[in-house]
Amino acid sequence: MQGESCGGAKARSGIVYALGEVPVFRPGDRIRILTRSPIGHYRVPIYLRGKTGSVEAVIEPAGIDNEEEGYGRNAGEKLHYYRIALPMTEIWPEYAGSPRDGLRIEVFETWLERI
Amino acid sequence: MTVPRQGHDHHHHDHDHDHPHAEIARSERPGYYEIMETAVRELLVESKLIGPDEIRRQIEVLDSRSPALGAKVVARAWIDPAFRARLLADGRKACEELGVSFYDDTQLIVLENTEQVHNLIVCTLCSCYPRSVLGLPPDWYKLKPYRSRAVSEPRAVLAEFGTIIPDDVEVRVSDSTAMVRYLVLPRRPEGTKHYGEEQLASLVTRDTMIGVVPASLDAGRTAP
Amino acid sequence: MTQTEHLVKRLPNDIGGLPAEPIRQVDHELEPWEKRCHALADVLDFHKIINTEEKRCGVEALGAEMAGRLSYYERWIVAFSNILFRKGILAPAELARKMDEVEARWAAGQAHEGPGRAPP
Numbered sequence: 219m220q221g222e223s224c225g226g227a228k229a230r231s232g233i234v235y236a237l238g239e240v241p242v243f244r245p246g247d248r249i250r251i252l253t254r255s256p257i258g259h260y261r262v263p264i265y266l267r268g269k270t271g272s273v274e275a276v277i278e279p280a281g282i283d284n285e286e287e288g289y290g291r292n293a294g295e296k297l298h299y300y301r302i303a304l305p306m307t308e309i310w311p312e313y314a315g316s317p318r319d320g321l322r323i324e325v326f327e328t329w330l331e332r333i
Numbered sequence: 334m335t336v337p338r339q340g341h342d343h344h345h346h347d348h349d350h351d352h353p354h355a356e357i358a359r360s361e362r363p364g365y366y367e368i369m370e371t372a373v374r375e376l377l378v379e380s381k382l383i384g385p386d387e388i389r390r391q392i393e394v395l396d397s398r399s400p401a402l403g404a405k406v407v408a409r410a411w412i413d414p415a416f417r418a419r420l421l422a423d424g425r426k427a428c429e430e431l432g433v434s435f436y437d438d439t440q441l442i443v444l445e446n447t448e449q450v451h452n453l454i455v456c457t458l459c460s461c462y463p464r465s466v467l468g469l470p471p472d473w474y475k476l477k478p479y480r481s482r483a484v485s486e487p488r489a490v491l492a493e494f495g496t497i498i499p500d501d502v503e504v505r506v507s508d509s510t511a512m513v514r515y516l517v518l519p520r521r522p523e524g525t526k527h528y529g530e531e532q533l534a535s536l537v538t539r540d541t542m543i544g545v546v547p548a549s550l551d552a553g554r555t556a557p
Numbered sequence: 558m559t560q561t562e563h564l565v566k567r568l569p570n571d572i573g574g575l576p577a578e579p580i581r582q583v584d585h586e587l588e589p590w591e592k593r594c595h596a597l598a599d600v601l602d603f604h605k606i607i608n609t610e611e612k613r614c615g616v617e618a619l620g621a622e623m624a625g626r627l628s629y630y631e632r633w634i635v636a637f638s639n640i641l642f643r644k645g646i647l648a649p650a651e652l653a654r655k656m657d658e659v660e661a662r663w664a665a666g667q668a669h670e671g672p673g674r675a676p677p
Contacts, residue, residue, distance in 0.1 A: 255566045259614040261510045263457055264567055265484065265574035277440070277513060284511055288614030290607075290644070299511050301442075306487075306506075310574070315488040318503040324511040363663055366631045367590035372655035373637060374597060376647055383600050391596035437602065437609070457573030459613055460629075469595070471584040475629055478577040485574040493580050508573065 271304035
C-alpha cells in the first residue's frame with residue numbers, strides 16, 4: 219500500500235509523498251520541450267518547441283498550470299515549473315553570437331519529456 | 334477634476350486637499366479608452382467589487398517602486414557577501430529584508446553577472462518585469478524589437494545599447510514566462526572600493542538591472 | 558496544411574526570435590488613465606476578479622489586428638471589459654451606458670462627484 223499508488227516515492231523516514239509533491243525532474247536532467255501546438259492561451263513560446271536542454275533548477279513550490287489559469291477556472295493540480303537551460307546554438311541553427319551563449323526559461327512540467 | 338474624499342458631501346469642494354488646478358474640469362476631451370477605463374472602474378466600485386480608494390492606493394504603491402529600490406539591493410549585495418548569498422538563494426526574501434515588499438505572487442531570481450557570464454532579461458510573450466523592485470518597465474522593453482531579438486541575437490541587442498561582451502563570456506538570456514521574475518546583479522565597477530553604500534547605489538541604473546548595460550562610473554551622467 | 562493554421566498556432570504576442578528592427582529606446586510618462594489602468598489590473602488580480610494570467614489570455618484573444626494597433630494599456634482595458642462580460646460581472650449595455658455618461662459628464666465641463674473618481 220505504501221508508495222505503490224503514488225508512483226512509489228517513499229522517503230527513508232517512511233513518509234509517502236503525495237501526488238505532485240516530488241518534482242519529476244531534477245537539476246541536471248536532460249529534457250526536451252514538447253512540440254505540441256495548443257489552440258488558445260499558452261506560455262511556452264514557439265521558438266522553443268522541440269528543443270533540448272537541461273534542468274537547471276526546480277522552482278518551488280509547485281504551482282498551477284498557468285495555461286489553465288488563463289481561463290479563470292479550476293486550473294487543476296499543482297505540479298512543478300523548471301528553470302531550463304538551453305544553448306543558443308541549440309535554439310537557433312544560424313546563431314551568430316558566441317557558442318557559449320545560453321537561454322533560461324521556466325517551463326511547466328507537462329511541457330517536458332525526459333531524454 | 335476634483336477628487337472627492339470618501340464620505341464627504343460632494344456638493345461642495347473640500348478646500349483642505351484641493352490644489353487649484355484640480356478644481357478645474359479637464360478641458361481636453363478624454364480618449365475612448367480613458368472613458369472605458371473610467372466607466373469600468375466606476376461600475377466596479379458601484380457594484381462594490383472594488384473599494385473606492387483601492388485604485389488610488391495602488392497608484393501610490395506603484396509610485397513607490399522605482400529603480401532606486403533595486404539599486405539599494407544591488408549596493409547592499411556588493412558590500413555584504415552574506416546578503417549577496419541570501420539574495421542569490423532567494424531574491425524575494427532578501428529584498429523583503431530591505432523593506433521591499435512584493436505586492437503580488439511572483440518570485441525573484443537574481444542573476445549574478447560574473448567574469449564568465451553576462452545576464453540579460455526579457456519577456457518575449459508580454460512584459461513580465463520585476464515591478465516590485467524596479468517600478469514599471471520602459472516602453473522599449475515591452476515593444477517588439479527588444480522582445481523578439483533579445484532571445485535570438487542578444488549580442489546585437491546589447492551592442493545597440495553600447496555594450497560589447499567578449500566572446501569568451503557567456504551571454505545568458507532569461508525569458509520570463511511564469512511566476513518568476515528576474516533582476517540582474519551587475520558587476521561592481523572597478524575603482525569603487527572606497528565608495529559608501531549610497532554612492533554605490535547611485536551607479537546602479539535601471540538598465541544595469543535589466544542587463545543591457547554594465548554598471549560603470551559614468552552612470553550618473555547618462556540616461557537610466 | 559492549410560494556409561491559415563499558422564494564425565491559430567502562433568499567438569500574436571509570441572514573437573521571440575522573429576525578425577524585427579533596431580531597438581528605439583523609447584519611453585513615455587504614463588498618462589493618468591494608463592496608470593489607473595495598471596492599478597486596476599493589480600486590484601483586479603488582488604481580488605482575483607481577473608488574475609494576471611486571465612489578463613494575458615484576454616489580450617491574446619483580441620487578435621492580431623487589435624493587438625498590433627492598440628497601445629499597451631488600450632489592450633488591457635478592452636481585454637478587461639471582455640473578460641468582465643464573459644464572467645457576467647458587467648453587461649455590455651451597462652458599460653456602453655456608463656461610457657456615454659462619463660463622456661457627457663466631461664462634455665458638460667463640470668466636476669462631477671461620483672464613487673471611485675479618478676485620483677489626481
